[in-house]
Amino acid sequence: MGTADKKNNERLPYRGFDSVAVRHGQVRTAEGEHNDPVFFTSSFVFDNARQAADRFTDKEAGNVYSRFTNPTVRVFERRLAAMEDGVDGAASAIGTASGMSAILCTVLAFAKAGDHIVAARNLFGSTVSLFTRVLSRFGIDTTYVALGAVDAWRAAARKNTRLFFLETPSNPLGEIGDIAALAALAGECGALLVVDNCLCTPALQRPLTLGADVVVHTATKFIDGQGRCVGGAVVVDDAERYAALFNILRTAGPCMSPLSAWVFLNGLETLSLRMRAHSAAALAVAKWLESHPAVRAVHYPGLASHPQHELAARQQKDFGGVLSFEVHGGRAEAWKVIDATRMLSITGNLGDAKTTITHPATTTHGRLSDAERKEMGVGENLLRVCAGLEDVDDICADLARGLG
Ligand SMILES: *Cc1c(COP(=O)(O)O)cnc(C)c1O
Numbered sequence: 001m002g003t004a005d006k007k008n009n010e011r012l013p014y015r016g017f018d019s020v021a022v023r024h025g026q027v028r029t030a031e032g033e034h035n036d037p038v039f040f041t042s043s044f045v046f047d048n049a050r051q052a053a054d055r056f057t058d059k060e061a062g063n064v065y066s067r068f069t070n071p072t073v074r075v076f077e078r079r080l081a082a083m084e085d086g087v088d089g090a091a092s093a094i095g096t097a098s099g100m101s102a103i104l105c106t107v108l109a110f111a112k113a114g115d116h117i118v119a120a121r122n123l124f125g126s127t128v129s130l131f132t133r134v135l136s137r138f139g140i141d142t143t144y145v146a147l148g149a150v151d152a153w154r155a156a157a158r159k160n161t162r163l164f165f166l167e168t169p170s171n172p173l174g175e176i177g178d179i180a181a182l183a184a185l186a187g188e189c190g191a192l193l194v195v196d197n198c199l200c201t202p203a204l205q206r207p208l209t210l211g212a213d214v215v216v217h218t219a220t221k222f223i224d225g226q227g228r229c230v231g232g233a234v235v236v237d238d239a240e241r242y243a244a245l246f247n248i249l250r251t252a253g254p255c256m257s258p259l260s261a262w263v264f265l266n267g268l269e270t271l272s273l274r275m276r277a278h279s280a281a282a283l284a285v286a287k288w289l290e291s292h293p294a295v296r297a298v299h300y301p302g303l304a305s306h307p308q309h310e311l312a313a314r315q316q317k318d319f320g321g322v323l324s325f326e327v328h329g330g331r332a333e334a335w336k337v338i339d340a341t342r343m344l345s346i347t348g349n350l351g352d353a354k355t356t357i358t359h360p361a362t363t364t365h366g367r368l369s370d371a372e373r374k375e376m377g378v379g380e381n382l383l384r385v386c387a388g389l390e391d392v393d394d395i396c397a398d399l400a401r402g403l404g
Pocket of ligand 1: 098127167196199218231
């Protein structure tokens with residue numbers, strides 16, 4: 001299938017990450033299109049009855065139905081896999097309907113009733129709900145531990161632990177997990193290390209190259225980059241694990257729409273540039289906040305004052321767009337900052353060209369209990385900002401209005 005086929009990698013005229021992000025996986029049709037076509041079709045036709053039978057029984061490779069494979073989604077999957085693991089890497093990806101369905105597919109593929117997950121305490125709110133309130137009903141238990149405490153992960157692991165699950169940096173507090181150390185420990189415990197790479201994307205961090213077994217993505221955030229589509233992906237560097245994931249995807253059905261895949265593909269082309277710009281803006285805003293008298297604390301791994309700054313610098317290329325800060329006081333003082341903004345978008349989303357501001361305790365983490373929020377360190381005085389691509393002076397001026 002065209003020049004980007006894995007077996008033909010020695011003939012690819014590129015190796016670098018940015019070239020992969022712009023070029024990899026594309027298969028031009030006879031029309032000679034420059035941008036990728038959107039294959040808006042639910043099913044595919046066969047030359048004859050024999051071919052139909054062979055495709056349905058996997059005797060012949062090829063498209064059958066867009067819940068299984070779709071050419072536009074396929075380009076996205078190949079490109080993202082190569083961005084995580086290099087053009088010579090063994091990685092393959094599945095595209096999914098959302099980031100949450102990427103996480104669900106991962107658990108359905110690699111765990112069963114009676115199994116156990118060790119997860120970082122500071123996860124995305126819906127991930128905690130999925131583990132604690134949904135998967136528990138199907139006999140899969142989760143123990144939460146502090147992201148940075150490797151010994152706590154060791155102590156929490158049981159004989160039936162199948163998955164270690166983390167996000168690094170964590171959202172909204174920017175805690176860092178040591179991927180290489182936790183990958184080694186997961187291996188010792190007979191578990192797979194799953195990393196949600198939402199906040200870094202492969203442009204800043206490549207967990208498979210640090211020893212992780214599974215990388216999950218929400219494409220909704222930085223991969224899209226402009227807040228248009230919901231989607232996700234799972235990347236693994238092992239053929240058997242890919243087969244297990246693909247089987248869940250085609251059977252359970254949370255597939256990615258071809259139009260969304262096309263939007264995400266175009267997003268991948270500028271991902272590196274955007275992540276550098278988001279990171280530079282977030283660092284500038286974090287430094288400005290750190291020197292502001294109305295700010296009690298700033299959480300951003302790019303600051304020298306961050307307790308895990310060195311670990312972040314070692315395992316990431318840059319520090320990403322998300323920062324959070326605490327104001328003096330509580331909910332009233334935090335809401336005052338949000339309500340005084342005139343440019344920033346008040347929304348739970350992140351990873352957009354437009355800077356967003358959120359009060360995690362009452363929105364993204366609002367469905368958690370007070371005790372769960374307290375354990376996570378998400379207080380009523382905490383605000384999360386995802387620095388966009390506007391001028392930094394305008395972002396700071398908008399935040400300053402309510403900090404007076
Ligand atoms: C948003 C988010 C998700 C879920 O992604 P959706 O595409 O909204 O389903 C998962 N993990 C993290 C870290 C997120 O920020």
